Amino acid sequence: MQPSHTSDIPRWRKELGAWYWPMLLSLACVILLQVVVRQLWGWNFPFWLVIALYLILAGILSFGLKAYAEGPKKTKRMPHPASQWPVAGPLRYLGRYAIMFTFIPTSLLSIFNPWQLTQQLKQIGGQARVHKRMRDHYEALEHYQNKVSYRLPFDGEWLIFNGGLHRETSHSWDVLAQRYAYDFVKADASFRRHSGAGNRLKHYFCYEEPILAAASGEVVHVQDGIGPAPLVGFGVCDFLARHFAGNHVVIRHAEGEYGVYAHLIKGTIPVQIGDRVAQGDRIGLCGHTGHSSEPHLHFHLQDGESIFSSMGLPIRFETARVNGTVTDTPVEITRGQRVAHIP
Numbered sequence: 001m002q003p004s005h006t007s008d009i010p011r012w013r014k015e016l017g018a019w020y021w022p023m024l025l026s027l028a029c030v031i032l033l034q035v036v037v038r039q040l041w042g043w044n045f046p047f048w049l050v051i052a053l054y055l056i057l058a059g060i061l062s063f064g065l066k067a068y069a070e071g072p073k074k075t076k077r078m079p080h081p082a083s084q085w086p087v088a089g090p091l092r093y094l095g096r097y098a099i100m101f102t103f104i105p106t107s108l109l110s111i112f113n114p115w116q117l118t119q120q121l122k123q124i125g126g127q128a129r130v131h132k133r134m135r136d137h138y139e140a141l142e143h144y145q146n147k148v149s150y151r152l153p154f155d156g157e158w159l160i161f162n163g164g165l166h167r168e169t170s171h172s173w174d175v176l177a178q179r180y181a182y183d184f185v186k187a188d189a190s191f192r193r194h195s196g197a198g199n200r201l202k203h204y205f206c207y208e209e210p211i212l213a214a215a216s217g218e219v220v221h222v223q224d225g226i227g228p229a230p231l232v233g234f235g236v237c238d239f240l241a242r243h244f245a246g247n248h249v250v251i252r253h254a255e256g257e258y259g260v261y262a263h264l265i266k267g268t269i270p271v272q273i274g275d276r277v278a279q280g281d282r283i284g285l286c287g288h289t290g291h292s293s294e295p296h297l298h299f300h301l302q303d304g305e306s307i308f309s310s311m312g313l314p315i316r317f318e319t320a321r322v323n324g325t326v327t328d329t330p331v332e333i334t335r336g337q338r339v340a341h342i343p
Contacts, residue, residue, distance in 0.1 A: 022061035023111040023120075030054045051109070058108045081336035082161060085191035088294045089198035089233020099235035103293050106237040110291075115242045119308070123175075126309030130176045134311050141314060146301075146330070147254035149318045150214045151279060153261060153299050154286075157321070157340040158206065159187040161296060164334035165314045171300070179312035181260075181300030182333070193294065199233040201288055204295040207265075209286045211297055213251060213277045214259050214317075220305050221250035224269050226289045235293045245298070246290025249283050250305060257313065258305055262298040263289050317341075 030053050034045050045053075083096070091098050110116040152158070163171040163182035171181035185193050186205035194203040201207050224247050229238035238246075248262035249269060265287035271277060288295040304310035316330035321340040333339055 022058045023108055025061055026054050026057035027111055029057055055105050055108060059105070062108075080162075085187075086193075088193050088204075089235070091233060091235050092198075099293060102235040103237050106239050107291060108239075110237070110239040110244065113239055113241075116239065116244055119244055122308040123177075126306065127176050129309055130311050134176070141311075144314050146313075146315060147257055148215045149279075149330070150253070150259075150301075150315055151212075151318050152320055152339055152341040153212050153214045153259075153297065154184065154209060155212065155341055156186070156209070157338050158184045158297075159191070159193075160333060160335045160337050160339060161185045162335050165332055169334050177302050177307050177310050177312050178300055180314045181298060181312060184297045184299065185294070187338075194233075197233065198294075201228060201232055201295060204232075204288075206286045206297065207288065207295040210282045211261055211264060211284045211286055213279055213281045213283055214299070214315075215251075215253040216279045217251040217253040217259070217277060219249060219271045219273055219275045219277060219283075220252050220258065221248075222269060222271065222273055223248050224264075225266060227266055228288045229290065229292050232288055232294065237291050237293070238289070241290050244291045245307065246292060247284070247287065248290075248298075250307070251277060251283070252305070253301075256303045258302050258310065260298070260300050260302060260307055263287055263292045263296060265289070 030045075030050055033053070034050065037043055037045065086092060087096055087099070091102065110120070161183040163169065163180070165180055167173045170179055171183065172178040184206070186209065187193050188205070193205060195205070196203045198204070223243050223245065226241050226243060226247050229241070229246075230236055245260075245262040247264040247266055247269060248260060249264070249271060251259045251261075253259050261283060263286070264284035266289065268285040268287070269283065271281075271283055277283065286295060286297050292298075301313040301315040302310035303313055314332075316332050317339075318330055319342045320327055320331055320333075321342055322331055322333060323337050323339075326342055
């Protein structure tokens with residue numbers, strides 16, 4: 001694990017700027033430009049032009065600030081195994097990088113959604129508080145020992161699309177709550193995640209699969225009532241959803257260990273706040289809600305109840321099959337592996 005309290009501070013601040021400020025600054029620039037044009041020439045921008053100008057400015061600023069955050073010596077990252085997997089849905093006909101022109105622009109539009117704007121502001125403030133609390137303890141997380149035993153949050157074999165316990169494989173290293181998060185999907189032998197064209201939710205192998213409690217615990221938060229993200233198979237981010245995590249459940253599995261299960265199907269969550277669940281109990285069905293590029297389960301462990309102001313924690317799973325090999329001790333998993341719970 002690479003971050004330390006001396007090297008991680010400036011990088012964290014740069015990454016925070018590259019992540020959020022392009023949206024805010026671009027919106028402010030477009031509003032200012034509209035005011036100037038109206039005052040000088042009495043002309044109002046049509047809505048499509050406001051959106052187009054905003055996306056262009058946000059894209060330019062995102063690229064520039066990201067380059068600044070990485071610095072002259074970019075962190076060498078391991079090639080993502082998904083670069084060798086088939087692209088999901090009709091988007092595959094537009095090329096491997098087409099999702100950059102669908103998911104990223106639509107995610108930038110989330111700033112126009114008051115719910116998601118509020119959530120982004122909470123995440124900014126929460127990250128600042130987490131960093132202040134954790135700045136001298138990042139390295140200790142490398143050796144963190146889970147307080148209870150965790151199983152994989154599903155039955156059958158799934159593929160780890162994203163996630164790992166190190167910067168090079170991390171789901172979102174600089175989003176502190178999600179530093180050790182995982183995205184799970186189901187895939188066939190050729191890594192296809194769906195049958196047919198992939199433009200229907202039911203085409204996806206993991207859709208409607210039961211999601212299970214990774215350990216016993218108490219339900220402390222439930223978000224339900226959010227419909228599926230639009231245009232499945234085209235990598236469109238649901239910037240209109242009431243929550244970027246979609247329908248999700250947070251369970252307190254131990255003191256200082258909370259599991260987050262996200263992107264569940266609307267109306268399939270059978271638990272309520274205050275309920276006790278046993279390890280392996282069903283807590284919902286795998287879906288495609290919130291900021292989801294395709295149906296999948298997002299799961300991570302964190303040290304508090306709030307997904308905005310908690311620090312992500314490494315998690316190692318009890319007896320499992322990893323790439324066909326059965327383990328009899330808690331195992332670290334990473335992207336590209338096929339994993340299955342062993343009863």
